[in-house]
Amino acid sequence: MTTDKAEELLAEVKLRRTRQRVDILTALINAKAPVNQAQIMESLGKSSPNKVTIYRVLESLIETGIVHQAYIQDRCAYYELGHNCTAQQCHPHFTCISCKETRCMKDVELPMAKSSDGFVIKHQQVRLEGLCPNCSQAVEGSTGNQAGTTNG
């Protein structure tokens, strides 16, 4: 396991190295996409920290800046490492309106909005909606074919 990386990060931001923090941070490091509390708990299985602890750990990690709240979907927050975002702007997140999957768009960049009228814009967050490659293909190529069950 990549526990090393997690422990290293915790030391960097001067957070106490508890088993729970290491495990949760490791889960975030290993995640291929943003995850919510339930997914973290599930990925840690039987030895997962309590739900409340997960929220509290996420909160402390967010305070240090090593974790971001990526987006909210269905009233539920998703978290990810913040290591490849600038302070001003993270990558956009894309949700497919057909298959409902959400993913990071690390290759998409947008300019920052221009501050105006005394507003100081410090952070910008972009959400995208549309059709993912799977689903746009399905719509193009056939009639009445829904969601990504095209070629699987």
Added chain:
Amino acid sequence: MTTDKAEELLAEVKLRRTRQRVDILTALINAKAPVNQAQIMESLGKSSPNKVTIYRVLESLIETGIVHQAYIQDRCAYYELGHNCTAQQCHPHFTCISCKETRCMKDVELPMAKSSDGFVIKHQQVRLEGLCPNCSQAVEGSTGNQAGTTNG
């Protein structure tokens, strides 16, 4: 009251003209900023429709496109008329990190993200964070002065 406008809109989108729909839509028309269910209920006072009805009416109005869900704050959805948004992009919403107020930035425009790798981007939503004129002034002009209680 501007009930006329609401009734007109309902006719346009072919929704039955119920007292509740007219009232809720009128509340949205009169609102100076996006509002949530509780605020709609409050603004309609004693004669307000039931909470469930408000959610169901909002849902039907959103389906027709005359109302949009503007943003979510503190796990709570805020709604507004969608009449001055393009299909692809609404105006950004700005939340002040100091006084927590959120407002529409109708004068701010951002280009649409470029679709890539088979992704078809149909809609883009932008959230901005920073300091509002009140609060940025407070930070500049003095020491330790919090939130918009500066002048007035």
Added chain:
DNA sequence: TCAGTAAATGCAACTGAGTTGCAAATCCAT
């Protein structure tokens, strides 16, 4: 004008993500 019917409403009970208070456990500096 007056049924008849589909749609809309209200109520009560529910759901589920996230929070709070507090006692017990754990980390870490000395």
Added chain:
DNA sequence: ATGGATTTGCAACTCAGTTGCATTTACTGA
């Protein structure tokens, strides 16, 4: 090792939003 501050777990709570169902209301067309 020891002690005090921090962290954790549990149970109970909060509150926006949803669901099922009985009742009411808006429209159609005779």
